[in-house]
Amino acid sequence: MKVAVLGSGDVAKTLAGGFLKHGHEVILGTRNPAKLADWAAKNAKVRVAHFAGAAKFGELIVLAVKGTAAADALRLAGPDNLAGKAVIDATNPIADFPPLNGVLRFYTTHDDSLMERLQREFTDSRFVKAFNTVGHALMVNPQFKEGKPTMFICGNDEAAKKTVKQILDQFSWETADMGKAESARAIEPLCMLWCLPGFQRNEWSHAFKLLRQ
Ligand SMILES: NC(=O)c1ccc[n+]([C@@H]2O[C@H](COP(=O)([O-])OP(=O)(O)OC[C@H]3O[C@@H](n4cnc5c(N)ncnc54)[C@H](OP(=O)(O)O)[C@@H]3O)[C@@H](O)[C@H]2O)c1
Secondary structure, three states, rough: OOOEEOOOOOOHHHHHHHHHHHEEEEEEEEOOOOHHHHHHHHHOEEEEHHHHHHHHOEEEEOOOOOHHHHHHHHHHHHHHHOOOOEEOOOOOOOOOOOOOEEOOOOOOOOEEEEEEEHHOOOOOOOOEEEOOOHHHHHHHOOOOOOOOOEEEEEEEOHHHHHHHHHHHHOOEEEEEEEOOOHHHHHHHHHHHHHHHHHHHHHOOOOOOOOOOO
């Protein structure tokens, strides 16, 4: 697929590398392509463009920007360039305050989520929450002796979720579909739980697994 990864941070770079590894065509979107010149030189197969150019190119969009800037990044990408497309939403609504005893602060409530806000504004796009509950270093084909970890996903569009499941299969994740967009209210805070061992004990090498009887 032609994949547009919107973002220039650790998540965007890692996922871009993952899509490339699995044979996809990748373009990275940023406000400032020049700042990625060094990275682009070392990753010559990934093109770098402004948000809008990247979004126009992508058949599948990956949103990997700061949570507070997610809507702005999508506005810059252009609703028309995103219309009809599946958008993998890896963002978390982390507030600009330090964690409290290792607990991240969110700017959303239990009755709302960042992904719902984005889905409400960009009605023609098909958002699927994924990749927000694990650190970037473990996103692509992580190895655990207990087997594949679980990626919790949700979204309103079944076809978009099917596409994301295929990507997660390639990236060595088991997919657990948790339902419609509202389920992001539960999936986004899992990032708080995931980060606790990290902030408290500098342990960052775990992932969630859903066990079933
Ligand atoms: N780091 C992780 O391991 C991890 C794991 C799971 C989920 N996440 C989530 O994934 C997302 C990306 O995390 P990250 O650590 O890779 O990067 P980040 O530092 O959270 O975000 C960097 C990106 O945000 C964009 N950005 C910042 N302010 C902006 C604005 N005013 N308008 C438009 N874009 C703006 C930057 O755009 P420019 O390129 O234009 O500067 C850059 O692409 C976050 O929502 C984070 O919570 C992170």
